[in-house]
Amino acid sequence: MNPITHAQLDWDDQGRPHSRVFDDVYFSDKSGLEETRYVFLEQNRLQERFAALPVGGRLVIGETGFGTGLNFLCAWQLFEQYAVAGAHLHFVSVEKYPLSHADLQRALALWPELQPFAEQLLKQYIAIHQGFQRLILDNGRVTLTLLIGDALEQLPQLDAQIDAWFLDGFAPAKNPDMWTAELFAELARLAAPGATISTFTSTGWVRRLINAAGFKMKRTPGIGHKWEILRGEFLGWPAQTPLPPAAKPWFARPPAIDGERHALVIGGGLAGCTTAASLAARGWRVSLLERHTALAQEASGNPQGVLYLKLSAHGTALSQLILSGFGHTRRLLEHLHRGVDWDGCGVLQLAFNAKEAERQAQLAAAFSPGLLHLLNPAQAQARAGVALEHGGLFFPEGGWVHPPALCEWQARHPLITVLTHHEALELQRVDGQWHALAGDTRLASAPVVVLAGAAEIKRFPFSADLPLKRIRGQITRLAQTPQSEALATVVCAEGYVAPARLGEHTLGASFDFKSDDLTPTVAEHAGNLEMLREISVDLTQRLGADALAPEQLEGRAAFRCTSPDYLPIVGPLAERAAFDQAYAALRKDARQIPEAACPWLDGLYINSGHGSRGLITAPLCAELLAAWLNDEPLPVPASVSEACHPNRFALRALIRGTGG
Ligand SMILES: Cc1cc2nc3c(=O)[nH]c(=O)nc-3n(C[C@H](O)[C@H](O)[C@H](O)COP(=O)(O)OP(=O)(O)OC[C@H]3O[C@@H](n4cnc5c(N)ncnc54)[C@H](O)[C@@H]3O)c2cc1C
Ligand SMILES: C[S@@+](CC[C@H](N)C(=O)[O-])C[C@H]1O[C@@H](n2cnc3c(N)ncnc32)[C@H](O)[C@@H]1O
Numbered sequence: 107m108n109p110i111t112h113a114q115l116d117w118d119d120q121g122r123p124h125s126r127v128f129d130d131v132y133f134s135d136k137s138g139l140e141e142t143r144y145v146f147l148e149q150n151r152l153q154e155r156f157a158a159l160p161v162g163g164r165l166v167i168g169e170t171g172f173g174t175g176l177n178f179l180c181a182w183q184l185f186e187q188y189a190v191a192g193a194h195l196h197f198v199s200v201e202k203y204p205l206s207h208a209d210l211q212r213a214l215a216l217w218p219e220l221q222p223f224a225e226q227l228l229k230q231y232i233a234i235h236q237g238f239q240r241l242i243l244d245n246g247r248v249t250l251t252l253l254i255g256d257a258l259e260q261l262p263q264l265d266a267q268i269d270a271w272f273l274d275g276f277a278p279a280k281n282p283d284m285w286t287a288e289l290f291a292e293l294a295r296l297a298a299p300g301a302t303i304s305t306f307t308s309t310g311w312v313r314r315l316i317n318a319a320g321f322k323m324k325r326t327p328g329i330g331h332k333w334e335i336l337r338g339e340f341l342g343w344p345a346q347t348p349l350p351p352a353a354k355p356w357f358a359r360p361p362a363i364d365g366e367r368h369a370l371v372i373g374g375g376l377a378g379c380t381t382a383a384s385l386a387a388r389g390w391r392v393s394l395l396e397r398h399t400a401l402a403q404e405a406s407g408n409p410q411g412v413l414y415l416k417l418s419a420h421g422t423a424l425s426q427l428i429l430s431g432f433g434h435t436r437r438l439l440e441h442l443h444r445g446v447d448w449d450g451c452g453v454l455q456l457a458f459n460a461k462e463a464e465r466q467a468q469l470a471a472a473f474s475p476g477l478l479h480l481l482n483p484a485q486a487q488a489r490a491g492v493a494l495e496h497g498g499l500f501f502p503e504g505g506w507v508h509p510p511a512l513c514e515w516q517a518r519h520p521l522i523t524v525l526t527h528h529e530a531l532e533l534q535r536v537d538g539q540w541h542a543l544a545g546d547t548r549l550a551s552a553p554v555v556v557l558a559g560a561a562e563i564k565r566f567p568f569s570a571d572l573p574l575k576r577i578r579g580q581i582t583r584l585a586q587t588p589q590s591e592a593l594a595t596v597v598c599a600e601g602y603v604a605p606a607r608l609g610e611h612t613l614g615a616s617f618d619f620k621s622d623d624l625t626p627t628v629a630e631h632a633g634n635l636e637m638l639r640e641i642s643v644d645l646t647q648r649l650g651a652d653a654l655a656p657e658q659l660e661g662r663a664a665f666r667c668t669s670p671d672y673l674p675i676v677g678p679l680a681e682r683a684a685f686d687q688a689y690a691a692l693r694k695d696a697r698q699i700p701e702a703a704c705p706w707l708d709g710l711y712i713n714s715g716h717g718s719r720g721l722i723t724a725p726l727c728a729e730l731l732a733a734w735l736n737d738e739p740l741p742v743p744a745s746v747s748e749a750c751h752p753n754r755f756a757l758r759a760l761i762r763g764t765g766g
Contacts, residue, residue: 107421109474110236110254113173113203123174123213127203130276132173132213134306134330139217141306142180144329149304149337150270156185161192162367162389166739168268168296170257170284171275172201174213179223182248186223192389194246198268198739200253200260204234229440233433233503235477237426238263240434240729240741246387251739257289265353265747266739267298273305278312285312290319295350297321297340308334320344353744354699356689356753360678360706362737368552369735370395370542372530373559375406376513376720377713380728381556383516388736392522393550395542397529401517402510405560405664408581410506410604410612411721412596414453419465419472423749424673428719429477430742431726436503438512438725447511451605452595453504454486456496456641466499477501491594493644506596506604506612507721516725525550530559533566540709554709556731560667563714568707571682572675573755574715576665578621581614582634583660589648601637603645611649613638615718616663624663631659668717675715676727676750677734681705685756693763704753711735712752 114126123132134141147153155165167181178197185195205213210231214224227250230241234254241250253260257275271293275284283289285307293303293316303321305312306328313323313336323338343349352358367390371378374396382392398404415432418425439448457463470480481489482497489500517524528549530542540555541548557563561574584590586606593611596604603613616630635656639646646652669675684705691698713731716723727750729741740747748754 107419107472109472111203111474112206113209115205115209117212121212121216123209125276128276128280130280133176137330138176139180139219141329141332142177145306145335146177146272146274146304147180147184149326149335150272150302152181152184152270153188155269156188156193159189159193161190164194164196164738165269166196166198166266166298167270167272168266168293169197169199169272169274170289172199172204172252173274174205174210175227176214176217177272177274178250179214179217179220179227182223182243183220185248194388195248196251196739197248198251198253198264198266200255200257202254202256204252204254207231230437232440233436235429235433235474238430238742240430240726241437242387246384251741257284258286258292261289261292261296263743263745264296264739265744266296267737268293268296269298269301271297271301271303273303278307278309285315287315287318290316290321291347291350294320294340294343299340301340302337303339304335304337306332306335308332308336312336318344355702355704356680356685356757357748357751358704359734359737360704360708363553363709363735365538365553367391368393369554369556370540370550370552371556371558372542373557373562374398374401374513374517374524374526375404375558375560376402376509376724377560377716377727378556378558379513379516380725381558381713381731382522383519384728384732385735386519386521388732390521393552394517394522394524395528395530395549396524396526399526401524401526402513405666405720406509406513407664408509408612408614408662409583409610410607411509412453412506412598412602412604413501413504413721414455414598414602414719415478415501415504415722416719417469417473417478419468423746426746427673427726427742427750428722430746431722434726434729434741435507435722439507442511442515446508446608447515448505448507449605449607450503450505452489453501454481454490454498454595454597455501456486456494456498456597456599458496458599458640469499477503489595490597490642491592492642492648494597494642500595504596506607508607509721512721531565533568535708538708554711554735556711556713558713560714560716561665563712568679568681568710569712571755572712572714572752573670574675575619575668576622577668578618578624578663579615579666579718580618580626580630580634580663581612581661582631584611584613584649584651585609586611587649590645592648593645597641597645599637599641601634601641603638603641624665626661626663628656630663631661632656634661666718667715669715671749672717673715673750674717674723674727675712675752676730677712677747677752679707679710679712679752680756681707682756685753686760689757689760692757692760696761
């Protein structure tokens with residue numbers, strides 16, 4: 107894996123950006139705005155298409171080359187002018203060399219009339235790292251999914267139906283990689299029926315290649331110094347070309363839900379609250395059921411959790427999910443109160459042994475320094491503000507979060523009804539509705555139900571065989587002292603300690619695979635103190651922790667909920683016996699793809715298994731679930747959504763039956 111690099115820009119005497127690598131301009135010298143509007147908005151007939159969107163409707167735009175985001179902002183402005191309230195805009199754009207925040211700000215300052223939109227984009231343009239990065243704008247009315255990386259690596263991973271394509275690489279002669287037959291085949295694969303397309307170039311070979319991919323391109327008069335440009339529409343996959351492989355039926359999208367957009371979400375922790383928020387932002391009515399008297403009383407109830415990224419240098423599905431999830435959560439936190447609800451003080455992972463130091467060196471070679479970089483012991487100590495024995499890996503954008511604040515903010519939406527003290531004991535599907543029952547009492551009903559109750563989802567027969575395990579964990583609360591105020595960043599080794607929130611540091615966390623009892627234990631407080639000593643003897647002294655008897659310590663315990671492959675379980679669920687029957691052929695030959703449609707449990711979805719990193723995975727998985735339910739572009743690569751799919755376990759069990 108190569109780390110992503112920012113765009114290298116030069117600025118002309120009128121303040122316009124120019125790419126040093128491609129020796130080309132980001133937008134026309136004369137009037138970037140007029141050209142964007144003419145070439146992309148007009149040729150794709152966006153004004154009339156936005157105006158025709160119904161409440162709950164949406165349009166999906168795809169772009170090659172996000173650059174300064176000018177096209178995106180112009181499309182958003184037009185959408186704002188013409189689309190009804192309750193319609194949505196999805197914009198998906200691929201970019202290999204994202205602008206730095208400072209460069210983006212400088213470039214967008216050129217367009218005062220776009221300022222309200224540019225401001226919102228700039229506020230959210232943080233933690234933009236490789237892979238899929240989702241930005242939620244205008245309270246969810248506009249969704250931007252940036253695919254950071256080479257177009258030909260990223261687009262094949264996209265699961266979406268694009269209604270309008272903007273082709274905006276640099277000029278074909280200067281940037282041939284953005285104008286290849288292979289790339290145009292991807293645009294065709296992703297094109298919705300009747301999709302439109304336009305570009306500023308009229309180069310003959312480009313037109314012929316796009317046509318060969320299944321589009322019908324027409325030359326049309328240009329603007330400014332462009333004599334002609336191209337516009338077109340998607341006719342269909344060309345007959346002479348083999349069809350791209352279809353999604354395997356067990357990972358295909360279930361049929362869209364007809365009728366009322368109302369969901370029951372069962373569980374008021376991070377998974378449930380974020381799911382409710384993602385659905386409500388799309389116009390769904392949500393009944394959020396929580397058995398306790400308030401939200402976030404179980405795993406999501408700790409005073410501080412850490413935005414801790416356990417990445418792999420090999421780009422595994424889990425590592426991709428973590429990087430995309432981190433960016434998403436980090437951007438959501440911008441809406442919360444810094445210092446009380448969260449703090450972006452950075453996270454330092456200590457290289458506490460040789461193996462860890464080696465792992466960290468590999469990560470530093472694979473990711474950009476803005477995400478993580480190595481610190482020697484002296485630098486680490488300067489960062490942390492307390493004496494340390496080791497250097498480590500520093501994540502400048504990391505920090506701590508008060509999870510209940512995130513939960514409460516996410517559940518605060520006029521379309522969400524929070525039903526506390528509501529414990530769903532049973533679920534029944536009758537006449538197209540899911541009913542949550544407690545004995546004879548019907549708690550709530552809706553056509554869709556999302557199980558977000560961590561390992562408790564195993565109580566329902568439909569999800570009873572999902573391999574979720576509970577792992578008890580305990581945190582210790584330590585009062586801040588004048589000396590411990592120096593701690594300036596979260597520091598982690600086997601455990602973690604965070605700078606104080608409201609006068610208290612959180613020290614975590616134990617792992618107990620056996621215990622079912624949530625009463626905090628003295629032994630685990632003692633274990634947490636031992637982890638603190640391993641992090642920093644100096645900090646232990648500053649906290650006066652050596653003088654504290656573990657019996658006097660306070661804390662809380664809860665269950666993490668993990669799956670065997672450590673990935674969360676997110677998506678639609680199938681009926682297990684029918685699934686085994688439909689795909690029985692896989693027992694004999696794992697490469698078979700039977701045609702049988704997946705026997706979905708209509709309207710039943712899962713968001714669980716967030717393990718020790720729910721702060722990073724749960725909010726993005728909520729977006730993934732909402733994308734499944736609304737037939738939208740997925741916020742993660744197809745391979746990641748498959749790796750998180752509830753059907754993966756049933757599938758593996760069938761394949762294992764082959765002895766393979
Ligand atoms: C000690 C400890 C330390 C941690 N540290 C971190 C950290 O530093 N960083 C990090 O990212 N993550 C951390 N985690 C993990 C993180 O807290 C979890 O991944 C996350 O909170 C999971 O959220 P959830 O909504 O899936 O589960 P929960 O928060 O457990 O929520 C599930 C909710 O569902 C409700 N429920 C269940 N069944 C029903 C039902 N039938 N009817 C009604 N309600 C129901 C429960 O009451 C509960 O409120 C830690 C976890 C623990 C235990
Ligand atoms: C003309 S600029 C895009 C302008 C942009 N649409 C705007 O509104 O500002 C072309 C963009 O394509 C990006 N690019 C070039 N080659 C690429 C590739 N192979 N994959 C992804 N992006 C690429 C460049 O970094 C640059 O940002």
